[in-house]
Amino acid sequence: MSDRTSPRVALRSIALLVGAAFKADPRRAALVVGLAPVVGAVAAATAVGLQRMVDAAVAADLPGMIIAALILAGALVVGQFAATVAADLRIRLQQRVGLLLDQRIMEMCSGLPHLDHHEYPPYQDRLELLRANRTWLGSAFGALVENLRALVAFGSTVALLMSVRAEFLLLLLLALPTVFAARRGERAVAGAEEATVAPARLRQALFTTACSPGAAKELRVYGLQEEIAGRHRALWQQVDGPRRRAEARTALWTSAGWVVFGAGFAGALYLVVTAALRGQASAGDVVLTVALAGQLTGSVAGLVQMLTWMQQALRATGYYLWLDDHAKARIRPQRECAPPPAAGADLVLENVSFGYPDAARPVLREVSLRLPAGRTVAIVGENGAGKTTLVKLLCRLYDPTGGRITYGGTDLADYDVRSWRDRVTACFQDFCRLEFPLQESAGIGDLPRIDDEPAVLDALDRAGASALPGLLPHGLRTQLGPTFPGGTDLSGGQWQKIALTRSIMREAPILRVLDEPAASLDPASEYEIFRRFQLAAAESTHGTVTVFVSHRFATVRTADLIVVLDGGTIRESGSHEELMDQDGLYATLYRLHAKGYEETRPSWSDSLDSLDDESLVG
Ligand SMILES: Nc1ncnc2c1ncn2[C@@H]1O[C@H](COP(=O)(O)OP(=O)(O)OP(=O)(O)O)[C@@H](O)[C@H]1O
Numbered sequence: 288m289s290d291r292t293s294p295r296v297a298l299r300s301i302a303l304l305v306g307a308a309f310k311a312d313p314r315r316a317a318l319v320v321g322l323a324p325v326v327g328a329v330a331a332a333t334a335v336g337l338q339r340m341v342d343a344a345v346a347a348d349l350p351g352m353i354i355a356a357l358i359l360a361g362a363l364v365v366g367q368f369a370a371t372v373a374a375d376l377r378i379r380l381q382q383r384v385g386l387l388l389d390q391r392i393m394e395m396c397s398g399l400p401h402l403d404h405h406e407y408p409p410y411q412d413r414l415e416l417l418r419a420n421r422t423w424l425g426s427a428f429g430a431l432v433e434n435l436r437a438l439v440a441f442g443s444t445v446a447l448l449m450s451v452r453a454e455f456l457l458l459l460l461l462a463l464p465t466v467f468a469a470r471r472g473e474r475a476v477a478g479a480e481e482a483t484v485a486p487a488r489l490r491q492a493l494f495t496t497a498c499s500p501g502a503a504k505e506l507r508v509y510g511l512q513e514e515i516a517g518r519h520r521a522l523w524q525q526v527d528g529p530r531r532r533a534e535a536r537t538a539l540w541t542s543a544g545w546v547v548f549g550a551g552f553a554g555a556l557y558l559v560v561t562a563a564l565r566g567q568a569s570a571g572d573v574v575l576t577v578a579l580a581g582q583l584t585g586s587v588a589g590l591v592q593m594l595t596w597m598q599q600a601l602r603a604t605g606y607y608l609w610l611d612d613h614a615k616a617r618i619r620p621q622r623e624c625a626p627p628p629a630a631g632a633d634l635v636l637e638n639v640s641f642g643y644p645d646a647a648r649p650v651l652r653e654v655s656l657r658l659p660a661g662r663t664v665a666i667v668g669e670n671g672a673g674k675t676t677l678v679k680l681l682c683r684l685y686d687p688t689g690g691r692i693t694y695g696g697t698d699l700a701d702y703d704v705r706s707w708r709d710r711v712t713a714c715f716q717d718f719c720r721l722e723f724p725l726q727e728s729a730g731i732g733d734l735p736r737i738d739d740e741p742a743v744l745d746a747l748d749r750a751g752a753s754a755l756p757g758l759l760p761h762g763l764r765t766q767l768g769p770t771f772p773g774g775t776d777l778s779g780g781q782w783q784k785i786a787l788t789r790s791i792m793r794e795a796p797i798l799r800v801l802d803e804p805a806a807s808l809d810p811a812s813e814y815e816i817f818r819r820f821q822l823a824a825a826e827s828t829h830g831t832v833t834v835f836v837s838h839r840f841a842t843v844r845t846a847d848l849i850v851v852l853d854g855g856t857i858r859e860s861g862s863h864e865e866l867m868d869q870d871g872l873y874a875t876l877y878r879l880h881a882k883g884y885e886e887t888r889p890s891w892s893d894s895l896d897s898l899d900d901e902s903l904v905g
Pocket residue numbers: 406643646650668669670671672673674675676677
């Protein structure tokens with residue numbers, strides 16, 4: 288990561304900011320840009336008014352004094368009015384630009400069709416830097432405009448000084464060390480920030496853990512509060528030390544710059560006063576020089592501040608542009624799109640291999656498998672066998688790194704990714720707890736029908752959660768999530784059932800994935816869910832392929848096809864009976880599970896045995 292904003296990135300950033308401001312609010316943006324030079328020129332106009340006033344007073348020139356008074360009054364009124372209006376407009380515009388860019392960042396993170404950017408450390412590093420500097424994004428356009436104002440103020444002051452004596456141009460050169468020192472300092476601070484982004488990210492993660500309701504139980508049981516706080520403190524020191532040192536160096540360089548400028552400033556005053564004493568300059572010139580020299584100090588300080596502000600803003604915009612470029616590069620060029628997939632075909636994996644980005648070894652190797660339309664396929668295997676990875680490929684959250692997956696003979700990569708996802712539903716083991724009203728949290732599984740009450744009630748019923756609305760104070764309208772006013776928390780199993788309901792909302796999907804959808808439920812409930820989905824698949828005329836991932840072999844024994852994954856390859860596949868006859872890994876593990884189950888057989892297991900299809904359908 289470079290600590291420099293290259294001229295190309297700076298230009299692109301400026302174009303981005305101007306474009307965003309004029310897109311967010313064109314009229315306000317035009318006014319803000321238009322008022323900046325007016326505000327910038329006020330100081331110089333005031334100095335001119337003063338000069339004319341003194342010269343007219345010395346010459347007892349009444350009309351001259353009136354004109355000077357009008358200039359002074361005009362500069363005061365216009366200056367105050369323009370500065371107040373410009374500040375109000377700029378603040379409001381900053382908020383609008385911030386909102387627009389925030390939305391673009393959200394789009395960049397969640398709008399990418401694949402998931403790999405979430406696991407790419409440089410992407411996460413830039414995202415953290417952008418998060419830490421996000422406020423600069425909103426104010427970046429303001430920084431640009433303020434720089435314009437500061438430049439006009441500085442330029443007009445220098446031009447007037449030169450009108451008194453051309454040598455005063457030197458003051459401009461003497462201001463440069465301060466400006467360069469501030470620029471260099473900002474770069475050093477940026478470099479320190481970028482060099483410590485990894486511990487900063489970890490510190491942020493610790494903070495989130497300490498404040499998250501999800502971690503609250505373990506933090507207390509294991510007494511981790513002090514440990515987490517201690518690590519957070521240590522990381523802060525790791526992050527803060529280099530940054531503070533860079534800031535101290537910046538202060539030193541900038542002070543040295545001011546010493547140089549101060550010497551020049553004193554020299555200029557000496558020159559004009561001695562010239563006036565020799566009669567080579569008017570009293571007005573002395574007043575003008577004193578006023579302008581004072582303003583020059585202010586405008587150099589302003590310019591330094593504004594340049595630092597702009598550099599920080601451009602740096603934040605640079606992170607944004609990097610993320611945007613990365614996001615665009617990750618959108619694979621779509622080959623000529625196949626027409627949207629029609630239901631009723633088989634999904635076929637042909638020698639599919641897959642490795643996560645930067646991983647040393649592939650997770651799936653040469654997997655060939657046919658998932659028949661309208662059937663239920665169970666994927667079983669030990670932890671880390673590659674089950675979830677396989678279903679992620681089916682959902683096109685990643686594309687295979689070798690081989691291909693076809694549907695009805697067409698490579699999935701040939702379908703527009705959105706048209707494929709429109710026909711897929713899924714309930715993942717790390718499902719989302721969407722803290723909306725129950726109606727929306729479940730209905731969002733089929734966005735066009737999010738408000739369709741009968742559809743949501745039907746889906747809740749089919750997910751085995753028909754009782755849930757009755758248990759909540761406002762039924763389907765109950766706000767979920769305890770942190771919201773009037774919000775209700777649910778048990779892990781109830782949240783999971785809502786995730787399951789979402790996966791039922793879409794009608795006639797091509798593929799329904801249930802990746803350990805019952806991890807929070809007891810085996811009887813898991814079996815009930817599996818049977819519900821199996822019966823629904825059998826009754827469906829749409830040919831939906833149902834893929835069920837589970838650790839519990841007993842749950843899935845009635846699946847049409849059972850696939851045993853082992854170390855990223857298919858070890859065995861077939862029906863329960865076929866696999867038991869083979870007496871291989873499946874049979875061994877099944878017997879092991881059954882033995883454990885017999886030994887720990889709880890009372891509710893009778894209900895599991897008595898589950899039949901009618902009780903589920905009815
Ligand atoms: N995002 C990722 N980046 C890198 N490696 C990953 C990622 N996700 C999973 N893996 C690795 O891929 C392998 C297979 O993981 P996967 O989640 O597919 O297994 P699984 O069979 O579903 O396991 P479990 O039953 O524990 O859920 C594991 O070794 C895991 O460490």
